[in-house]
Amino acid sequence: MRDVVLQTIAKLIIPFIQLYGLYIIVHGHITPGGGFAGGSILASSFILYALAYDVGDGFRRMPRLAAKWLESMGGLMFVAIGLFALVQGGNYLTNFLGIGNPGTILSGGSIPLLTIAVGIKVASTIITLFYHLLEEKRHG
Amino acid sequence: MTHLPVLIIVFYLVLAFLTPLLGRIKRLNTGWLAIGGTLAGLIMAAVLAWHVAQNGPYSYFPGQWQAPIGIEVRVDALTVLMTLLNNGVGLMVMLFALRGVKNEIGEGLTVWYNTIFFLLMAALNGLAMSFDLFNVFVFTEIGTITACALVAIKPKRMCIRAALHYLILSTVGSGMILLAISLIYMVTGHLNMGFISGEIAGAFALYPLNIYVAMGLFIVGFGIKAALFPLHIWLPDAHSSAPAPSSALLSGLVVKIYIVVLGRLLFQMFGVGIFENIPVPDVLIFLAILGMLFGSISAMNQLEFKRMLAYSSVAQIGYIFLGLSLTTHEAMAGGLFHMVSHALTKSMLFLAAGAIYYKTGIKKTDELNGIGYQLPLVTAAVTVGAISMIGIPGTSGFVSKWMLAFGAFDAQRPLLVGVLLISSLLNATYYFPLISRAWFGHPRSSLRWDEPPRLMLLPIIVLMIGNLWFGIFPQTLRILVVQVASMWLP
Amino acid sequence: MVNQLMTNLHYLVAMILFIIGFHTMLTHSNLIKKVIGMNIMETGIFLLFISIGYVRGGSAPIINDSIASYVNPLPSALILTGIVVGVSLTAFSLSMILKIYHYYGTVDSDEIMKIKDAEE
Numbered sequence: 001m002r003d004v005v006l007q008t009i010a011k012l013i014i015p016f017i018q019l020y021g022l023y024i025i026v027h028g029h030i031t032p033g034g035g036f037a038g039g040s041i042l043a044s045s046f047i048l049y050a051l052a053y054d055v056g057d058g059f060r061r062m063p064r065l066a067a068k069w070l071e072s073m074g075g076l077m078f079v080a081i082g083l084f085a086l087v088q089g090g091n092y093l094t095n096f097l098g099i100g101n102p103g104t105i106l107s108g109g110s111i112p113l114l115t116i117a118v119g120i121k122v123a124s125t126i127i128t129l130f131y132h133l134l135e136e137k138r139h140g
Numbered sequence: 141m142t143h144l145p146v147l148i149i150v151f152y153l154v155l156a157f158l159t160p161l162l163g164r165i166k167r168l169n170t171g172w173l174a175i176g177g178t179l180a181g182l183i184m185a186a187v188l189a190w191h192v193a194q195n196g197p198y199s200y201f202p203g204q205w206q207a208p209i210g211i212e213v214r215v216d217a218l219t220v221l222m223t224l225l226n227n228g229v230g231l232m233v234m235l236f237a238l239r240g241v242k243n244e245i246g247e248g249l250t251v252w253y254n255t256i257f258f259l260l261m262a263a264l265n266g267l268a269m270s271f272d273l274f275n276v277f278v279f280t281e282i283g284t285i286t287a288c289a290l291v292a293i294k295p296k297r298m299c300i301r302a303a304l305h306y307l308i309l310s311t312v313g314s315g316m317i318l319l320a321i322s323l324i325y326m327v328t329g330h331l332n333m334g335f336i337s338g339e340i341a342g343a344f345a346l347y348p349l350n351i352y353v354a355m356g357l358f359i360v361g362f363g364i365k366a367a368l369f370p371l372h373i374w375l376p377d378a379h380s381s382a383p384a385p386s387s388a389l390l391s392g393l394v395v396k397i398y399i400v401v402l403g404r405l406l407f408q409m410f411g412v413g414i415f416e417n418i419p420v421p422d423v424l425i426f427l428a429i430l431g432m433l434f435g436s437i438s439a440m441n442q443l444e445f446k447r448m449l450a451y452s453s454v455a456q457i458g459y460i461f462l463g464l465s466l467t468t469h470e471a472m473a474g475g476l477f478h479m480v481s482h483a484l485t486k487s488m489l490f491l492a493a494g495a496i497y498y499k500t501g502i503k504k505t506d507e508l509n510g511i512g513y514q515l516p517l518v519t520a521a522v523t524v525g526a527i528s529m530i531g532i533p534g535t536s537g538f539v540s541k542w543m544l545a546f547g548a549f550d551a552q553r554p555l556l557v558g559v560l561l562i563s564s565l566l567n568a569t570y571y572f573p574l575i576s577r578a579w580f581g582h583p584r585s586s587l588r589w590d591e592p593p594r595l596m597l598l599p600i601i602v603l604m605i606g607n608l609w610f611g612i613f614p615q616t617l618r619i620l621v622v623q624v625a626s627m628w629l630p
Numbered sequence: 631m632v633n634q635l636m637t638n639l640h641y642l643v644a645m646i647l648f649i650i651g652f653h654t655m656l657t658h659s660n661l662i663k664k665v666i667g668m669n670i671m672e673t674g675i676f677l678l679f680i681s682i683g684y685v686r687g688g689s690a691p692i693i694n695d696s697i698a699s700y701v702n703p704l705p706s707a708l709i710l711t712g713i714v715v716g717v718s719l720t721a722f723s724l725s726m727i728l729k730i731y732h733y734y735g736t737v738d739s740d741e742i743m744k745i746k747d748a749e750e
Contacts, residue, residue, distance in 0.1 A: 031692055032706060036714050068160055075157040079150055082202075092146045092202045102693050122714070129721050133728070274708055281715045285722060292726055297733045301742070304726045308655070311668055311719055315675050318712060319648075322679040325705075 384494020471547020
């Protein structure tokens, strides 16, 4: 789809979409949203780039191998945080950081880390899904 | 040691995340990773069983948040039974799938097969031990998607169509389960099964309609996934067209765990006392009898071996539902014993069908003449499996039918013993010709085959020995199922 | 009667969406319309679950020292998970429908049944 209007608007708006997605991920323990919603928004910025410009160019910016690694790393990070709590002496997924002032970013213990892990995983999964559905069309 | 229940699920999840990365190393066959992982899971389940036998059942709270705020993971006799069954049968199926799945789906997809298998194991083990309604929903969804993926991974038209059918029907079931959870949350304000069981009597007095509708939706929702009689329509297509290890997993484990979760909901959450007002056991007995009869009648008409086994699964699941809904100790213990026996037997039959297809390419039952002389061990396993399905003494199928018959007498319904006999007879009408043709028939073609590879033969033999063991020495399993039955019926 | 209907309007609309979605799944023969019906049905269920948590006079569940009562945040958190499950199911079924289109050349389930019966 090589439309001038679409390409110009996409070039302007993709950074704001990514910033908004990161904002929702990082504030996941204070405001509604969290990992799932923020990850989807982050993935949609990549998909907008691939759709507005050439699909091959979009694939080169985020190769399939990188998406596969990010997916596995996101899941393993979540499990690692849970198991780290086991090492510290509590049950699985117990809080091991302090609880700060409620309402600031550095509150909520280990929940912001878990939200970031989920956000990375969801974003890379949606990009992988997009790749698979497009490849079906290419290979007929 | 007390962290073991959650560690089993986390271990399978970690393996599921690592397998796609390790699959890129060309010289490593991820099948060995699958076998090692399932063996470790079985050892963990055995250690958990020993711990529960020493110290009794306990609850585990992830995050150290106590019950109504946090999630509860309950470890009792039922958890021990289901985790041992899941990991044991999973290990046997993965031993088969190391060699036996490549010819059905191709070389490149085995990495993804093992990944989906690990996720399915995590979901099955999680369902066995979760005591919180939303945890049940999430693990149910993981189980649904991975089970459909195990069917759809084979790139043939029949498989994709059967998997889509299974997925759409299962999604309707999941929607109904979520609706039922929201209705229960509306009137009791809790999602933890223990707390709900305390509040149910009060909620039923104030809002009976919610409880009626929630119970009906739970039975239909889990009934679609557990193949209760009129909701079993997806089962023949999905189980017969899937690759052989997938059929063994689906028919042996996936269908059973939803029956167990439904039992936990009906007996531990709602409580037996509510059945005086809502006639759920009568409805379930009726549907179970219809399932037993129609499953066997449909199986008689089938020309393909795996399709016949799939319809036979519908009939056997009717037995399990019959045992669970005659609310006496002996009948429930018989139903759960039959669940274990059917899991071992049906997986062995599906793996044997896969081994026969691997060596000879035969799918139809009338081409199986004389195969006993060329593949004697596989045919011996099929014979033991068929005898166990019919219920001849010496096999575990006989012990479970014996317990079901005594349970029917305890519940003052002696006519059900007649129904059990009729359905055993119907089972015999399609299993006996198969066995007699396999041993005494004349082969149609003149090709000569020999036994399947040892790695594929080993799980079939081990499952056959397990079946015979529980038929001749049923005491240990009987103690376990009677303990579960007395936990459900105080 | 009308008063009771007006206070429980959320539940009524959620059930109407559920029935519309279920009806679409049952009657339309196009496979993609079945997937759309599945999504509408799930939307109805999510609406029912979220509207349980509404507290009359409560504000959004973001903690602030000057607010007395909040809306129940538990259903929203649970339904986020439910929505992600719905998205995964939709993605999975759409990829399977793509494969079916590749094999059969049509997305209409009646035609697929005819082709299946003709080839057996």
